Amino acid sequence: MFKKILIANRGEIAVRIIRACREMGIQTVAVYSEADRDCLHTLLADEAICIGPAPSGQSYLNMERILAATVALKADAIHPGFGFLSENAKFAKLCAECNIAFIGPSAEIINRMGNKSEARRTMMDAGVPVVPGSKEPVHQAAEALEMAKSIGFPVMIKASSGGGGKGMRISRGEADFTENFNAAQMESVKGFSDDTMYIEKYIEKPRHIEFQIMADKHGNVVHLGERDCSIQRRHQKVLEEAPCDVITQDLRERMGDTAVRAAKAVGYENAGTIEFLLDKNKDFYFMEMNTRIQVEHPVTEMVTGMDLIKEQIRVAAGEKLSVSQEDVVIKGHAIECRINAENPSKNFMPCPGLITNVHAPGGNGVRVDSHIYSDYKVPANYDSMLMKLIVYDKDRASAIAKMRSALGELVIEGIETNVNFQYEILENEAFQEGNTDTGFIEKYFPDYVR
Known part of the structure; x- marks a missing residue:
């Protein structure tokens, strides 16, 4: 097992990885830009090192500085999180050349599946249905x-x-x-x-359904069920659920088997996501593969009881998967709301600035993944996500009620956020009845997507 892992990322995902490492007895190194000197991940890691100025190209995307920090602080692995260098084949290759474990798939697989046209050809050859x-x-x-x-x-x-x-x-x-x-x-x-x-x-009014897969270095691949990511604005996800309320067990097995076949076709390793479009006739088509952990991975964790970050680390260290397909059981329902520093009424304009007060909700089945705190200054240089608010309950209706309660309790003062917009989505009758597709926000909230 790794002794020390450098997290080549920032914000809530860096915090999430640090917590998993801490529970596994692994030391951590946080990297940060000058704008992120006071970000929570720098305070929670065992060590922290500045890798450059605020612009991502000079810090979080600077491969040489990140690798130099890894060598200098004697970390034996890098977890890239999501975004930044997580799907960069060149970076994965450089890690291998420096004898540093990259917690993710190989450079060859990233390159093959990261290029969408190449991925389409690969899936066609594997007999996977594509649009x-x-x-x-x-x-x-x-x-x-x-x-x-x-x-x-x-x-x-x-x-x-x-x-x-x-x-x-x-x-x-x-x-x-x-x-x-x-x-x-x-x-x-x-x-x-x-x-x-x-x-x-272009498939009219589809649902965006993605299957979480996990694969080890020994040829074992499992899927961990689906997530419904249909609530989007400008092709960016806003709210995610697991499982999807319109997918039957038979359809889940067929889509899951297809996802596993797709992963095996490229010799996949580590965590990944096979993304499908599901049309009104319940026909599904491969859309793309994400060769990394996803923002919305917590909803899968909630309904399977599996820690995906820990599993990523274990398989990257050469261990076999801790579960077989028969061990994976989907229970209950989970919803995740992405809480962003943005103003929905102004075309979702980013709203960085000083957070003067934060109160996070709690209670049974409520989870908060975040890096913010009172008096934290949100920088203007990066993605606007502040927090992932996740709830779990016995069924979808109960989970919606719990999320509405949690959003009502959440307080973030000093900057604009999309909390009220998320609440409006949950209040929408069509959403509550499960009548959703990727055009949901444009249809029901046209004033927000001018």
């Missing part, structure tokens, strides 16, 4: 338009290296296609330094 679309990547708008016409409008234009909703546009016809293609491609070049795009059929 109809281009098998080969495309770089020119004119060529892409011909593909779109052969697929049939509406289509989704996607960046091969995209993520987090970036580099994506819907085109409903030839008239707006070129403009949307160029805008998505420009966003991809700016965000990922890659102009490679692909085109796929």
